[in-house]
Amino acid sequence: MNDPQPIERHLHILKDDLAPLKSPNTALVAAATTSGIRLSEEQPFVQTIEMKEGEPRRQTVWCLKDMEIEFLPDFAPEKITTAEFVRRFRDTQWRMANPHHPIAYMAWFHETNQRLREKIKENKALLMVRRGNRIAFIPEQSSAAEREKILALL
Numbered sequence: 001m002n003d004p005q006p007i008e009r010h011l012h013i014l015k016d017d018l019a020p021l022k023s024p025n026t027a028l029v030a031a032a033t034t035s036g037i038r039l040s041e042e043q044p045f046v047q048t049i050e051m052k053e054g055e056p057r058r059q060t061v062w063c064l065k066d067m068e069i070e071f072l073p074d075f076a077p078e079k080i081t082t083a084e085f086v087r088r089f090r091d092t093q094w095r096m097a098n099p100h101h102p103i104a105y106m107a108w109f110h111e112t113n114q115r116l117r118e119k120i121k122e123n124k125a126l127l128m129v130r131r132g133n134r135i136a137f138i139p140e141q142s143s144a145a146e147r148e149k150i151l152a153l154l
Contacts, residue, residue, distance in 0.1 A: 010066040011040050020047050020060045020120045029062045030113035034105065036069040045119070048137065050128040058125070072100050129154065 014025040033039060040063035050057045080088075088094050088103045095104040124140035127147075131154040138150050 012064045012066050014062040014064070016060055017058055018060060019058060020045070021117060023060050025060065025062055026116055026120070027113060029064065030116050031109055032064055033116075034109045034112045035071075037067050038065045039063065040065060045123060047120075047123065047125045048128040049125045050130070059128075075101055 014028065016023050016025055018024075020026055029039070039045070042063075044063055045061070047058065047060045050059070085103060088098075088101075089107045095101075095107055098104050099108075126137040126139055129136045129138065129151065134154045136150050136154050138147050142150070
């Protein structure tokens, strides 16, 4: 795979109303980033909770850079044992030497997915409050005084 080059300064936005650890978009983002697509540098991920009609409404948003990536041609067919599969999956040096092999892709995907899941656990949801055409995003860990200060700006 060649070094991916940005097409333009556009983003590909993936949204859904599931918790990020349950969202199929999280695995999609892990696969995309494993393949060389980059997350937005400004705001790669945000999760919000908004009260609508007395019920909390969650939204998970991922932002990927709009890019082109290149996949190299297929590798030669081979037969391997289960032990060899396990060895290759666990062997970082082998994966680095064979980055386009399906075993390497699966192992990198797994590691990327695990890292994304850890980042998600660290990232707290933002409370989204709408008043007319104005929207405020309040971090979950904000004190009552901080929340009031933000809401006063609406």
